[in-house]
Amino acid sequence: MLRAVNLHAGYRSGVPVLHGIDLDVGAGAALGVIGRNGAGKTCLAQTLTGALRAIDGSVLLGGDDVTAKDSRARVRARLSHVPEGRMIFADLSVQENLEVAAYGAGVKLGAAELRAVQERFPILERKAHDRAGSLSGGEQQWLAIGRALVQQPRAIVLDEPSLGLSPVAIDGLAEALVGIRQTGVALILMEQNPYLLKAVCDEVLLLDQGRVTRSLDGEAGEQLVAEAYFGG
Numbered sequence: 001m002l003r004a005v006n007l008h009a010g011y012r013s014g015v016p017v018l019h020g021i022d023l024d025v026g027a028g029a030a031l032g033v034i035g036r037n038g039a040g041k042t043c044l045a046q047t048l049t050g051a052l053r054a055i056d057g058s059v060l061l062g063g064d065d066v067t068a069k070d071s072r073a074r075v076r077a078r079l080s081h082v083p084e085g086r087m088i089f090a091d092l093s094v095q096e097n098l099e100v101a102a103y104g105a106g107v108k109l110g111a112a113e114l115r116a117v118q119e120r121f122p123i124l125e126r127k128a129h130d131r132a133g134s135l136s137g138g139e140q141q142w143l144a145i146g147r148a149l150v151q152q153p154r155a156i157v158l159d160e161p162s163l164g165l166s167p168v169a170i171d172g173l174a175e176a177l178v179g180i181r182q183t184g185v186a187l188i189l190m191e192q193n194p195y196l197l198k199a200v201c202d203e204v205l206l207l208d209q210g211r212v213t214r215s216l217d218g219e220a221g222e223q224l225v226a227e228a229y230f231g232g
């Protein structure tokens, strides 16, 4: 569903950060990307979703080459982004945040679509009319994922969604992401938390200085991920 082929990219300074990334995640599958601070996870998330332009290589969504499309066009092609830091609109209500996200994707947010997201994350119904900035960090993460879901994505790229969450909230996040996978959405999860990766992903890529240095399958487990990542 979402593929990167020989992807080279960097931030606007022009210094290359990614040096030839290949990845492929199918519908209903989840691919993890783990790497130290500065490995290039955010650069990869932004290049996949169109916030940054590739220097070379391609991004394909459902077989279509979207490399030349900007982030807005990619959202409309059903590729959603849950950015690092959540990036919700703090001064809008929870429901308005969902409405804006759906509008940006060219999707009508009817009562049934709203209910589907609220059933997955009941807090988004209980606090529908609260200011989004008044939510706790964990609640804001549900809203950030809810914003992606109302866009009716075929694939979602999530950038460090566990950041700042308690262990209990991370368990809830894992459960939610597995539930989303089961609806056929492809997930790419940039993460530093091996336990979340183990719970959600079939395969985890190790990113080091902009290159994939290893690929670990789900059976390898969090122990192997942690050993490889922490250099054990």
Ligand SMILES: Nc1ncnc2c1ncn2[C@@H]1O[C@H](COP(=O)(O)OP(=O)(O)OP(=O)(O)O)[C@@H](O)[C@H]1O
Residues within 6 Å of the ligand: 011, 012, 013, 017, 035, 036, 037, 038, 039, 040, 041, 042, 043, 044
């Ligand atoms: N806005 C920017 N402009 C230029 N260089 C940047 C920018 N943001 C990050 N970098 C550099 O690009 C490289 C990759 O950073 P990136 O944030 O993509 O890594 P990351 O794996 O997401 O790290 P973290 O886990 O700390 O968020 C690093 O060397 C970083 O210093």
